Amino acid sequence: MSDRMRPISFERMVNWIIGEVKAKGSIYGIHSDKIYYSKPENTITFLGExxxxxxxxxxxxxxxxxxxxxxxxxxxxxxxxxxxxxxxxxxxxxxxxxxxxxxxxxxxxxxxTELRVEEAYEEYVKGWFLMHLLQRELGISDEKDxxxxxxxxxxxxxxxxxxxxxxxxxxxDGSNTAIWKQCVQVLEDNLSEFTHFDKEALESISPxxxxxxxxxxxxxxxxxxxxxxxxxxxxxxxxxxxxxxxxxxxxxxxxxxxxxxxxxxxxxxxxxxxxxxxxxxxxxxxxxxxxxxxxxxxxxxxxxxxxxxxxxxxxxxxxxxxxxxxxxxxxxxxxxxxxxxxxxxxxxxxxxxxxxxxxxxxxxxxxxxxxxxxxxxxxxxxxxxxxxxxxxxxxxxxxxxxxxxxxxxxxxxxxxxxxxxxHHVKGARTVGSRKVESKLPLFGCAIAPCSEGCPINQRIPEYISLVGEGNYDEAFKVIARDNPAPSITGTICNHNCQYKCTRLDYESSVEIRAMKKLAADESQEKYTEEIKPSEIKSSKRACIIGAGAAGLATAAYLRRNGMEVEVFERRQKPYGIINHVIPDFRIGEAAINRDFKTIERLGVKVNFGVNQSGSLEKLKEDFDYVILAVGAYKEGKVNLEEGSDKVLNAIKFLEQFKVGRAALNLGNKVCVIGGGDVAMDAARAASRIPGVEEVSIVYRRTRDFMPASKEEVDFAVEDGVLIKELLAPVKFNGETLICEEIALGERDSSGRKKPMPTGKLVDLPATALIAAVGEQVDTAYLEALGIKITSKGLPETGINFETNIKDVYVVGDALKGPGTIVGAMGHGKTVAMDILKKEAMKCDLEPEANKADKLSGKALKDRNELYHRKGILNMPMEGSGEAERCLGCNRVCEVCTDVCPNRANVAVKVREGGNEAYEILHIDGMCNECGNCGVFCPHDGNPYKDKVTLFWSLEDLEDSLNIGFFVQDAEKGIVIVRNELSEVVKINVSPEGCSGCCERKHISKEILSLIKAVIEEHSYLL
CATH class of the missing domain: 3.20.20.70 (Aldolase class I)
Structure with missing residues (x-):
């Protein structure tokens, strides 16, 4: 594969435009609704033109x-x-x-330019002529504009x-150059192809x-x-x-x-x-x-x-x-x-x-x-x-x-x-790459990165579309299929989905979480009242220890699919951290109760005030499966030379805050150590305690590197919390926090700069010090149950989170340490699917595979609407109108065609088995391997390397490693192909010449259909 672009002859360019208009109604991928028509009254004269x-x-x-x-x-x-x-x-x-x-x-x-200067000049002349041609032929402007x-x-x-x-x-003045004369001749020879561009228009083109x-x-x-x-x-x-x-x-x-x-x-x-x-x-x-x-x-x-x-x-x-x-x-x-x-x-x-x-x-x-x-x-x-x-x-x-x-x-x-x-400060784009973990497939690559990035794989474009139509009941049914806590996640989810949204590369993510909350507010209560518990379809029973987000999600997924489930919770309320620790200014009790009611209506039995700390053997006498969802409550410690005994634990402080903030006495100046979401909650809560005048977050890196979500940091700052960067706590005496100034060194494996001590100390007035440095998994409890622990202090599990003890699983914070609510629910989904598979029970949790888009009726209208949204920037809207910003990436992605400046990636309509789908074809001769398509492709891959490639010569195909083809003789259907086994073979795709050799030569039906589509309907690409 060459990294050199191949200029296209002017004759081929004219034929390309004519052919693409007939095949797709577009020109170099530009759809008709995006063609801009000049208004004569708006023209200006600039430098005499x-x-x-x-x-x-x-x-x-x-x-x-x-x-x-x-x-x-x-x-x-x-x-x-x-x-x-x-x-x-x-x-x-x-x-x-x-x-x-x-x-x-x-x-x-x-x-x-990577072209020779002479080639660059020719490209500019060809562009000059084509612009004159299209200006007149399409009626873009009456005169050169x-x-x-x-x-x-x-x-x-x-x-x-x-x-x-x-x-x-x-x-x-280009009139005496060979390319000028060539362009004139080509247009003269093709005047019959045009309706409005005539000889007079051709002769009027200024050199x-x-x-x-x-x-x-x-x-x-x-x-x-x-x-x-x-x-x-x-x-x-x-x-x-x-x-x-x-x-x-x-x-x-x-x-x-x-x-x-x-x-x-x-x-x-x-x-x-x-x-x-x-x-x-x-x-x-x-x-x-x-x-x-x-x-x-x-x-x-x-x-x-x-x-x-x-x-x-x-x-x-x-x-x-x-x-x-x-x-x-x-x-x-x-x-x-x-x-x-x-x-x-x-x-x-x-x-x-x-x-x-x-x-x-x-x-x-x-x-x-x-x-x-x-x-x-x-x-x-x-x-x-x-x-x-x-x-x-x-x-x-x-x-x-x-x-x-x-x-x-x-x-x-x-x-x-x-x-x-x-729009110009760093802002939300600090999240980095939008790529998901899936490998870029050769075909059917359109995905919704929001859904792929969601730990429970919610069908986000579908419910957003339904919310946009005002069809909240159907939208909520789509949400509830994958999400057993829609009100909670509609309020405080860390929204992984929004960090993968293609809109981040326009202006800002679609407000997916808000759309979910809107559907929940409108329809959850009705939906819950209509729930009828599924009949028990198995003699097997599951026991879940812990009624937090992970435990209840696991229970919901299993019970919904016909397995009897019983949950044991040592406290008197469900949802663990959410109910007992996260402050009410972030989520109210009503949202929590609404989700729990849904869990109960599914038929999940929850036992409160029960401490199931006995042996697994006793549990397994009554239950076939045991899922441990016990959280991570072991206190994380802050290392201080003096004063560790005076430090408040953030989780305990937040629990006390929820019970009764008036009883707390923190003095007038509070420091919070840490940079995560818990630190933000603790700081914001402390600012609401009577007598507190100033709250500071002390962090050893800069604000840009804080692990907390940006919106939580912003909320803290709005509440008046001060962020004191590049400081590491050393001593605390109840009145003063002594910190060492930090300098940032080289970047570590996480991409963050390493904090380097400087030896310089500073004093911060502090009447209370709260540590939010991360809780840990209580390995002693797990070990007592016979579960193996890794060197990292976490339970040893397989890919589906089953421990070394058969049919015993771990989910939530107890699995990997403190994480996100939706991540914990994702663990529950994985475990539920594994158990249901073991029992050969029908499961409604499998993510839907990408399907070829059928272009008929409403689907065609929807596809055109999605194309219309491309390239249109607009900021979040109120209510259901936000749905208009969704780009429907699972149906129309084609980002690699958008971001290629050379138009080297094209979407080709392919017919297969009565269906029509658009597949990405890479054109080798138009690519200089700039790599931009790989940056924006949501998959882990590079379209210029990983998609089927059209080569313009046999030499180019042989120089490349790409799967692709060279059409040696379009009329006779002779094609040279590098197949998916990297073999270079010759095939005949014409009806007369085809002898079934394609299957023998390992040419897939998808590649064959793409080759035929190019020859029969997109020959201008050849």
Whole structure:
């Protein structure tokens, strides 16, 4: 498999467009509802050219190939900043692969186009012609409404070379180049294929492709060199010129502090760039001199803000030692630099903006007078090019009042607000990768990562859709199938599902937990009243010790499927920690009681106030299965040199708080040690104790590394809790907590920086100290029962949590230590399924396998609706309207097609056994192995390696390890295939030539169907 893109001939590109429209009604994957139509009244004149909307792709991966440019134009881009060229090009340009990681803030190790300069030029000309063709044929605009901007680097000698000089001159006028003439000829030969694009339209295409240029210089380029190049471009090349400036102009201190304040403190800067790059004062002086030259030449000089920021590679995000950062973390730097420069020139400065521009700020940027606005990172995320349509529509109403000078007051306010803008601070995306554990399958890969990430595999898209329809009763039935505690989990679940939601890569997760709570509030009581206990279908009985979330979930799953279950609980109330420890300001008694009533109605017998601490032998006289759900209540200890006896245990404190907070006396200043959810609960509870004036959480790392969920940390801060970072407790005397300051060292296996002691001590006033450092499993109890314990102090179990004693299981916190409520319920589901399987009893708990989507009637309507939601950003809504944000990933995923800038992953409609399904096909010749599809694929895998691949030559197939095929002769049906056994075989798929050899040569029905679909309905891909 080559990491080099193969330019497609112009004739093939035209045929591709015609073929794809007929087969799928789309063009390069852009669906018809995302095509943006310019409005004549909104056009503006910019640098002497007409623009429909002054936005488009920044010089980068989305503007390097003709199909990139076309996809961008169709969705609303009208200012196309062509990818930078330099003398070092093609195979001579070393680019480590993978080279893009846009998981959150984007990183890349690309420099400029990987094509030869001559090839890049041809791509830009092909894109120019195709945009004219589609503009007229689709009625996008009556007149040309777009412009190109070329981009060159990196030094004057290279720019003056024959290669780059020809590139510049031919973009100024391309009429005498071979590719220009070739494009004219192809369109002439195909005029009969078009309805509105005719010979007159063809002849009206101007050969003057570019009248402006962006200078992109390397970090460390001397100021004098930048000025010499810009002068040359103005005086010798007669081009309107933008100089790309670097965020290093702001200085290392400002950048470092900004990152820290916005939650990006983990980003490691390279100080030498700040020392060697252009300095701010030198840049201002240079711009003033260049403005004089531009005025003399009757041209314009402006700045392009900004270049990417070089940072260190520390976690193998990409290969190498240094990568270049862009995206939302770059926004506060870029907008600050824009503010500073605009103020220097009293608003009289052309600013071409690209640094974290996206849906949430594009209108604000435009209102300041900034023009044009380009973007890269947002296009590399799910939704891809189709995000541009929404951006364009957002600017429509602002076009009439377009200013060509900067409103410094607006810009100053925008820059100030950037530092706290929730769309640009780190926020919820601290959860990291959305990937689930499943391996990326060759076929049928569409999954709902929310469901896969849920420990009890709830059918989330299904119940969200039902809630959106207002069908709460059916929604609740779907929820109750997998979740026996919907009110509890609808209130305080840590929502693993939301950390896997594709919407995280748009703006924020779908509010899945809230949707569940809405259904529970509306329908649980009705559902519970209608429950009739299942008949007993087995002579076997199960005993569960502990009525916490794990124990009751196990009981519910077993009883529902026909097994008799009895639960023994030493306390007088169910749900353990939830009922006795978690404060009422997080969950009320009503929600807990509602879930327990459901458990009782299922027929589960719960015995309270019973301490079953006897031998297993006695229990097994009456029960066939024993499930231990006894929790983890052994106190975790904080290591102090002095004062350990004065420390309050967080769990005990919270129990006392629930019983009666008025009886507690903590003094006026409370410190809580720890960084998990229990620490947050303890701190918030302490702040509600009479007499307490100040509560601090003392944590040895920084807030960013706290294991507590972000929302619980935020709630604590809202309650006035102080977070004191990088401190390790040493001594406590009842009045003062002495702590040692901590420095963060290298990252450990968890990705968190190791806390390193500094020897420096600080005193914190503290009248009470609460330790929330994690409870432990009581191994003595388990060992007394005969259960083996591992070296980690946990019970030794098999994959289904059965212990060394046959038919005895452990679930919940007793299994792996303190965990989540839904995780504990997941243990119960696993155990219940294992027991039911042993007894050969019918089980309704199996996760539903992905099924091929049948496209007929309502299903087709639903699929189209889901496609319509792609690329549309919007924040959470109130009530059932939130369902509109669900992307239905189990039915339409295709994220790998969205995020590929080169359109190298395509969805192909395949017919098999009367059904129709969409399968992902990877096109080898269009891929440069950037790796971005692998970053966003919800599975553990990389589509560019792991999906069926279409090769354009036998040599390419032989050079690759991918399962895939090369169509040697489409007419005769001769295909060379690398099958799933990695054998390369020749087959004949034509009706006349097929002799049943496919099965003998280990060609699966799925691969055969895909090959036939490509040949018969998608031949434009060949």
């Amino acid at each position: 007409t623009l429909g909307i002054p936005i488009g792709p920044a010089a980068g991966p989305n503007s390097q190939l003709a199909q990139n440019i076309v996809a961008a134009y169709l969705t609303g881009s009208r200012f196309i900043e062509l990818k930078t060229v330099q003398t070092l090009d093609g195979e001579d340009l070393p680019v480590s692969k993978p080279c893009i990681n846009a998981e959150d803030e984007c990183y890349n190790v690309e420099w400029s 777009f412009m190109f901007n070329m981009s060159v680097g990196y030094d004057l000698e290279g720019i003056k070379s024959n290669k780059i000089n020809s590139f510049i001159e031919n973009l100024k 003057k492709i570019c009248s402006s240029i962006t200078l992109s210089t390397l970090h460390g380029c001397p100021p004098a060199e930048i000025e010499r190049i810009a002068t040359y471009l103005l005086k010798e090349k007669n081009l309107n010129t933008f100089i790309k400036m670097n965020p290093t102009l702001l200085g290392e201190k400002f950048v470092r502090n900004t990152f820290k304040d916005m939650g990006y403190g983990y980003i490691e800067l390279n100080p030498h760039h700040f020392k060697n790059d252009l300095k701010y004062d030198d840049g201002i002086a240079m711009l003033k001199r260049l403005r004089k030259i531009a005025k003399e030449e009757g041209l314009n000089i402006g700045v392009k803000l900004t270049n990417t920021l070089p940072v260190k590679i520390l976690n193998k995000e990409l290969p190498g030692e240094e990568m270049y950062m862009s995206g939302r973390s770059l926004y506060p730097l870029t907008i600050t630099l824009a503010k500073m420069l605009a103020n220097e020139f009293q608003g009289d400065l052309y600013i071409s903006y690209s640094g974290g521009a996206d849906f949430f700020n594009v209108d604000k940027l435009f209102e300041t007078g900034i023009c044009p606005i380009t973007f890269a990172t947002t296009l590399l995320k799910p939704g891809g090019y189709e995000r541009i349509t929404q951006l364009a529509k957002k600017l429509e109403n602002l076009m009439a009042n377009k200013k060509f000078s900067i409103d410094t007051n607006l810009l100053n306010a925008l820059a100030e607000g950037a530092l706290t803008d929730p």
